[in-house]
Amino acid sequence: MTGTGRRASADDAPIVAPVVWLADALDWLPGTDGRVRPAVRSPDPVLATAGADVDPAEPVIRTLAADLVATMAAAPGCVGLAAQQIGVAARVLAIDVRNHPKTRTCHRLLVLCNAEIVAASHWQKGREGCLSVPDLTGDVQRAGRLVVSGHLPGSGRAVTLTTDAFEARALQHEIDHCAGALFLDRVSGPHAIFARKVYR
């Protein structure tokens, strides 16, 4: 997911996180060894493909997670990325919303495998953008409070986290990607889709 309403420039490029959520549970620091991969754009069919469950401890998944983090960090304004967006139909996602003004609860850099929504409430409409749909934004109803479970890549540790506001929105956007859905599948109609402002 990309943020909206703020200027995207090289100055906004996120920094690869020196601190990782639940670092004590990770045997590896995501982002330190990933490579930047080309972002897949709609209508590439992989974006419409539901991801397979993954074994978070497998080396190939650890590599995928690291590549997600590196690719997200290299894209200005990008606050979340799913495996489908780098061409892999798998249930792995990364988010990092720490620099977004609408963030309240924040787990910093968060990489999750097999993420599942456990509870969702406080639904509210908000504007979303997407690295895979670069020319459009849309108003999407999302839960403003969210409980999500999943596994950390590397250690494979099972985690459950509670969040809200923009981090909840970003997580739902990426969980949708992992299921083969885009934000365009969630808007209430054409009236809720907008041309993205292009800053030069």
Ligand SMILES: [Zn+2]
């Ligand atoms: Zn997206």
